[in-house]
Amino acid sequence: MITINEHYLKLEASYLFSNIAKRVSAYQSTNPDKEIIKLGIGDVTLPLPPVSVQAFHAAVDEMSNEATFRGYGPEQGYLFLREAIAANDYQARGADISAEEIFVSDGAKCDTGNIQELFGPEIRIAVPDPVYPVYVDTNVMAGRTGSCRDQRYDGLVYMDCTADNGFIPELPNVPVDLIYLCYPNNPTGATITGDQLRKWVDFAKDQKALILFDAAYEAFITDPGIPHSIYEVEGAREVAIEFRSFSKTAGFTGTRCAYTVVPKTCLGYRADGKAQSLHDMWHRRHSTKFNGVSYPVQKAAAATYSPEGRKQVRELIDYYLRNARTIRNEIASLGYDCVGGINSPYIWINGREDSWAFFDRLLENSGVVCTPGAGFGKCGDGFIRISAFNNYTKVQLAMEKIRAALG
DSSP states (O other), X not given: OOOOOGGGGGSOSSOHHHHHXXXXXXXXXXXTTSOOEEOSSOOOOSOOOHHHHHHHHHHHHHHTSTTTOOOSOOTTOOHHXXXXXXXXXXXXXXXXXXXXXXXXXXXXXXXXXXXXXXXXXXXXXXXXXXXXXXXXXXXXXXXXXXXXXXXXXXXXXXXXXXXXXXXXXXXXXXXXXXXXXXXXXXXXXOOOOHHHHHHHHHXXXXXXXXXXXXXXXXXXXXXXXXXXXXXXXXXXXXXXXXXEESHHHHSOTTTOOEEEEOOTTXXXXXXXXXXXXXXXXXXXXXXXXXOOOOHHHHHXXXXXXXXXXXXXXXXXXXXXXXXXXXXXXXXXXXXOOEEESSSSSEEEEEOSSOHHHHHHXXXXXXXXXXXXXXXXXXXXXXXXXXXXXXOHHXXXXXXXXXXXXXX
């Protein structure tokens, strides 16, 4: 008989965003005439930058001509895109990253889940709490945890992120092998300084550990003192892998394009203690299990690095940041403590009650959908996350409805 991977049975009954969708659907079925404003899932609403659309069309035209048609591309990504990424996202900021260390993919979510295939089954994993669920669930699926008890899985080291520590966790007080960090943070919207990040790099070196650094929201950083990449910290090349995406930066959530940086000097270790290149391992995994992002999509992504493309992307980011400021200012005026919304598209709000109760109250009384913090971990209970990804007029209307509901 065909047996199953029983580690899947450890997963909590419903993925966070599926649970939200079910509650919203139930509300809509009993209130068909009421408008729903979704400020929950971080999906963009503005169209692709015009330069990307033009590049997309031109690339599709190339695919329609026998002389310029392209079949399978390089699994790692076309060199024109990887060179643009290396020059603009890293070398321009003083980070020593080359095109050969960049792997183009169809999403940072996929990469953060797939990367754990490189690591041994017995490694000790540290995750922040609250946490992006994919970090935890993919390791549960791989069998690296025990059962879930009181919102936490046995076998994981949870690093509390609270208002008291500015939502930046303390260094683990036990040995760990793999560390997940995400800044600007999802879900809290908190940011990390270079000095704070340096402590993590030093800790990873001391432990011979690896940091998985999710920088999917770095484009929303406006403070010049906040690093955009972990590779701006000296020594990070040896102990960190970084993930980025065009999804929120340039509206590619439905187009799918991202990339992972694995420096050639980034090392893991065999059972006998001998060092092993993680770059070589990821290259092999990528080549074996992935056939590359389509040529038109990569041309559209590369167009965002042109002078006009950079201008248009900046306009998209500024639009969502205006939404974020509007949300943050309105929530603060109602007397709620919050973080984020300045260098991040997310606003993390202390609701002063059970997260799901606050979610239901907002939905029932205002028709506004948020994300309950409890879905991100034990430390998220009592909080909600509001996303700035929506039309500005709808954001204003949502704030009016929230003011009426909470007032």
